[in-house]
Amino acid sequence: MDYGMTAELEEFRAEVRAFVAANAPDVPPKAGVRSAENLEELALLKAWTGKLFAAGYIGGSWPARFGGRGEAHSAERDVVVGEELARARTPAAVQGAANLVAHALIDYGTEDQQVRYLPGIRSGELIFCQLFSEPSSGSDLASLRTRATRTEDGGFRVTGQKVWTTNGQWSDYGYLLARTDPDAPKHRGISAFVVDMTLPGVDVRPLREMTGTSDFNEVFLDDVALGSDALIGELNQGWSIANSSLGHERSGVATSAVRLRRNVAALVELAGRVTRNGRPAIEDGAVQERLGELSASVEALSALVYANISRWSRKSERVHDGPMAKLFFSELGVDIARYGLELCGEAGILVEGDTGVVDRGRWQDEFLYARAYTIAGGSSEIMRNIIAERGLHLPR
Ligand SMILES: Cc1cc2nc3c(=O)[nH]c(=O)nc-3n(C[C@H](O)[C@H](O)[C@H](O)COP(=O)(O)OP(=O)(O)OC[C@H]3O[C@@H](n4cnc5c(N)ncnc54)[C@H](O)[C@@H]3O)c2cc1C
Incomplete structure (x- = not known):
């Protein structure tokens, strides 16, 4: 299910999907936000970053004079791009901090700083x-x-x-x-x-x-x-600069909903290949129930994320909206990855490179990485504090 997508956005989606299929770098897919493992991967990721900027698929929110789409930019388009990258299990741009620093330089930097750094960020050369x-x-x-x-x-x-x-x-x-x-x-x-x-x-x-x-x-x-x-x-x-640069991007969580949906689909497929009590796991009622539960949770997350994006576009976002989605997706991510390992059975303790490992170690990697999302960008406890104190007005 896709929420709030107009025909124009669906057309844009098809364009992005074709672009990704034709240009995505040949880097092995991994869970989460990962660094290049060697110089060859780094070169591929830098070139990919440059292509994404040049196509206007990232950096769209920058003012037109710095290469952005100016008035034509929309948060929904950023969401579509993030979703398509996630769907293809393709890395996003290499520089996690580039967008942050770019917005800091655009809003607060001197002209000299803007000229010195922004073009290199857009070409993918500067990390x-x-x-x-x-x-x-x-x-x-x-x-x-x-x-x-x-x-x-x-x-x-x-x-x-x-x-x-x-x-x-x-x-x-x-x-x-x-x-x-x-x-x-x-x-x-x-x-x-x-x-x-x-x-x-x-x-x-x-x-x-x-x-x-x-x-x-x-x-x-x-x-x-x-x-x-x-x-x-x-x-x-510095404090207000850092906060204003952090507030520019909202597509990350939407991307994560797609990533989780894709992982649940992979779990369903995995359950068809592994066995429980001598029969395909997918035929087990308890397995079906758990897969249904995880799938329903992903759709609920998606609905929440789209509601947030729509509020953000209308400038009526509430302080606890982002934390609710962040808490939901990161904890759900751990549950999904853990169930992947569980379905693998004994093979779940093997890692990539071991004989007998399922899906080239994908579920181990997903599980070990999933915890990172419950910490990065504000831990689950901090998200709960914000929801409780600022959203529900509970005492500290
Ligand atoms: C994968 C990943 C990538 C990251 N990349 C970067 C990066 O590139 N640059 C960068 O600067 N940072 C980065 N971070 C750091 C990230 O922002 C911090 O990990 C995060 O802010 C939490 O801080 P901390 O690790 O110091 O934990 P702490 O703040 O020390 O928290 C420790 C524990 O105490 C809990 N806790 C803390 N305060 C409270 C409270 N008030 N109430 C209840 N519980 C509380 C936390 O929930 C947590 O369980 C990254 C983190 C991860 C996981």
Whole structure:
């Protein structure tokens, strides 16, 4: 079922689908938002990113003078693109932070910064990572401790540690939040910067995750010298810049609904191939019931997501709408992946490369990755807090 799709959007969908089929990079499909595993994959993903921008399928919300679709842009079109990429199990653009930093530069950057970075982001050549989270500052991001101290020439010296930096190992630049006024209230003493990741004092250490891949990194900043032109916007304006750049994209959750629907369809197909008590699992009433339940949940999620997108387009979004969808999809994702493993039976403990592994280790990868979505972009507990306190007005 698709919700709220007009004939014009369906036509657009067909166009995107054909584009994806003709141009998608030959990179093995994996669960979630993943980094390139080697330089060849990186080159493929960069080229793919450039094609998506050039076709206007991403970056549509940028002003027309920077290559966006201007007035012609619509959130629904972004949703269609995200859905088609998810349907094809094709990676999205390589740079997770590119959209974030692009909106920060468009809204707050100098002309020099816009000219220097925006074309490279659109061509896919420049990769940006997001240097926000720290070992002790994730949910409470405003407590971050990385310091940027002003120097006499108007520049800055930065010292601190970041973590969870997706794509840090492949990034040319980082979009950094650092504390510039330790005496101000915590939200008011933070500034936003562009950091050249090749500068002396920047040390990127990839983390090996339980999925076996390195999708994020630790980044150590040791007295890194930045020029005054690295500052985005005004000094100590970083918190509002970061929040406004985070608010630009809403298609991610819609994409996830499609990804989950596709996973449930794959579960149904899997249940036809594996056995329970000597018979195809799909013939078991309990299996049918569980598959029906998961499928119904995905359709409910889809309906919720489309209602949110429609509210967002009409500028009547409520503070708990996004958190409800995010909580629902990330927890449902874990349930679906877990059921995939369960259906695999004993083979569920084998991983890609082992003899007898089902679907080349897909369900293990889905299961191990699914937990990440319950943390990234605000953990499930934080989502529940927002829904309870701001949506239902329950006491803290
Ligand atoms: C796959 C992935 C990619 C990421 N990529 C990036 C990136 O590129 N750049 C970047 O800057 N960050 C990135 N992050 C970091 C992400 O934003 C943080 O993990 C997230 O904000 C949670 O912060 P934390 O990990 O420090 O957990 P903490 O905030 O330390 O939370 C630990 C636990 O305590 C709970 N908790 C915390 N506060 C409360 C509260 N007030 N009430 C109830 N429970 C609470 C949390 O729910 C959680 O269970 C990524 C994370 C993931 C998982």
